[in-house]
Amino acid sequence: MTQPSTDIKLMPLRYDGVCACGAPVVAGTRAGYDRVAKKVVCPQCLDVGQVPSQPVGRHESATHEPAPAPEARPDASDLRPADVVPVEFGRAGGSAIAEYERRSAKRESTIRAKHPKLGGLILALSDDPSSTRVWKTGGIGEQRIGAALDGLAGDGVLVLHDRKIPGSRANIDHIAVGPSGIFVIDAKRYVDAKVEVKRNGGIFTPVTERLIVRGRDQTKLVAGLAGQVAAVYDVLEDLEEFAHVDVQAVIAFVDANLPMFGSLEIAGVPILGPKGTAKLVRRPGLLDAERRSLLHAHLATRLPAYTT
16 A cells, blocks of 8 residues: 555546456546546545555445556547536626625715715716726626627537636636637727727838727737647647637627628737627537537536626
């Protein structure tokens, strides 16, 4: 016997496995997983505080089955439709609307506490500050893009909304899994704002690109997508077959003035409206329905939905 590794993680197993002692461990059992040795550790071995270094017989019944080889990272061929857990699709704009409501309620509480008699009148005659309203505006934009994406279920596009990025306070507005790959979609609502991409430089100087919204440089919106795309690629590394699936960033504008003809793109990121975004994510590709479902479920598990 050897002492348990400090890298053993307790969790409900997603796949059937076999402990080094020979005991089978079915999917869904809360057991151990040694992340270094890539081995399942059955509950009985965990109870006695030891991990068998080689088969010593199943608990309560002697047997001499050989120890299984260390578990390889699963790929799509290891997964069956029955292995896919129910997916939490998320609520488009949920965290943004919740933040708006939290800030608005805090402001109301503060005003009423300071002005017990006139608080209601003050609130009736004044608006929330722009730093609060922007959360509601963003949430509405996410809801509009989310509705457009949700309408594509019949076209073979699977969608997730408002996803957490592990180890970060940032979120991903929408993820769409379509026949041609995965799309990370950042929704932005700028009412009646002109959106354009300006390029400077040329033959003798480097070309620079800027995203201009309502006359102001908003190139930072593009830079913010890099971390979101990286988070999705990190998740894909868990499934070897999908490690090289294309992940495309998209900025989707709601209620803005986009060009009627042609298209906008900056640093390889398409700038689209709701209809253009919907058209992009359902374009043909090589991912069949089963593989899209596996990808969708895996992303949903590793990038959980915000709950409000």
